Amino acid sequence: MGAAIVELTIAGRVLVFSGDLGRQESPTMLPPTPISHADYLLVESTYGNRLHDGGDAEQTLADVIARTAARGGTVVVPSFAVGRAQTLLFYLARLKEQKRIPDLPIYLDSPMAINATELFCRHIGEHTLSAQDCQRIFSTAHYVREAEESKSLNKDSMPKVILSASGMATGGRVLHHLKHYLPDPRNSVLFTGFQAGGTRGDSLVSGARSIKIHGSYIPVEAEVNVLSMLSAHADADELMVWLGHFKAPPKCTFITHGEPAAADALRHRIEETLGWKTHVPDYRETVALR
Known part of the structure; x- marks a missing residue:
């Protein structure tokens, strides 16, 4: 019913990809699994610059x-x-x-x-x-x-x-x-x-x-x-809630899977709120993980 979070350990380094994160409160689905550690993190940003309608x-x-x-x-x-x-x-x-x-x-x-x-x-x-x-x-x-x-x-x-x-x-x-x-x-x-x-x-x-x-x-x-209140995607605040479970900053957090404005808004918020190093990769960009 939802996306999976992928955690890989390669050569002693832990890479985590958030997948499509779900809502913190849902009538049918569990909240996204909290993750406490990653050397490198890839996080989605579909709703990186938006909050969901709070209607009933x-x-x-x-x-x-x-x-x-x-x-x-x-x-x-x-x-x-x-x-x-x-x-x-x-x-x-x-x-x-x-x-x-x-x-x-x-x-x-x-x-x-x-x-x-x-x-x-x-x-x-x-x-x-x-x-x-x-x-x-x-x-x-x-x-x-x-x-x-x-x-x-x-x-x-x-x-x-x-x-x-x-x-x-x-x-x-x-x-x-x-x-x-x-x-x-x-x-x-x-x-x-x-x-x-x-x-x-x-x-x-x-x-x-x-x-x-x-x-x-x-x-x-x-x-x-x-009926605009049923999105299954975590909004900007819910993305930050999930990120708040990490006990230490990743070496770099890559902002992916979002429109440019949404990805950049989430990048800025992570840097301002958490003080983490972030990067919004370009299409087909290669990054060396050290």
């Missing part, structure tokens, strides 16, 4: 579902299959248990998301949920495995929630659902993650009045919302 993701999700159900519509949720879908199911199960949303059917319509969810349940101890939690939470949704069953969802006019990939609407089964539900103002589309430029998801959250799907332009009459 669960309440926003509840509001969209309740509002859409009240007008007899369906909520289509384009979702990343690994990690994001499982977090959404966690929230949906809790909202249903607390009776904060109507008792609508919830469909997980993504073979990859279904497989990832089943793997999640087989690896208790690698996340925050018990076996009982997994059984209770993930039984909230009906798993749509076959393509024909996926298509049949669009013949059902009753209100419901459909989680389907891909998260940026670049492909996958969600395209059939968007094609069917976008033209009706009773419905809602809820994006739950970053939308890269040039994707259908980016066009929709930017207010496009029509989008091209399967060769046809589909009018956008449905309500389009963005």
Whole structure:
């Protein structure tokens, strides 16, 4: 469900690569493993110059579902299959248990998301949920495995929630659902993650009045919302929390895997706050580790 931290010992020197660091607080995932020593450190900087929205993701999700159900519509949720879908199911199960949303059917319509969810349940101890939690939470949704069953969802006019990939609407089964539900103002589309430029998801959250799907332009009459609080990446403050576990400064900390502005912001913050030697390497740059 997340990236791994790599620790290598070569010729007596310890090299650590952070991988994509996760959040310090997550409803389903454990915080990143603290590391106390490295001679050389490579740390990611995806959110090196940003902090996450502190809004209430669960309440926003509840509001969209309740509002859409009240007008007899369906909520289509384009979702990343690994990690994001499982977090959404966690929230949906809790909202249903607390009776904060109507008792609508919830469909997980993504073979990859279904497989990832089943793997999640087989690896208790690698996340925050018990076996009982997994059984209770993930039984909230009906798993749509076959393509024909996926298509049949669009013949059902009753209100419901459909989680389907891909998260940026670049492909996958969600395209059939968007094609069917976008033209009706009773419905809602809820994006739950970053939308890269040039994707259908980016066009929709930017207010496009029509989008091209399967060769046809589909009018956008449905309500389009963005749930921006669910990023799985550590933000700038959380990166600093992880770095704070080191008992001594590495000989050099290399800032990687981030846009130039984000990498430079993290470099500056590490130098100012921790006093460490840092470097933002150029593409294909070679560095001798002594």
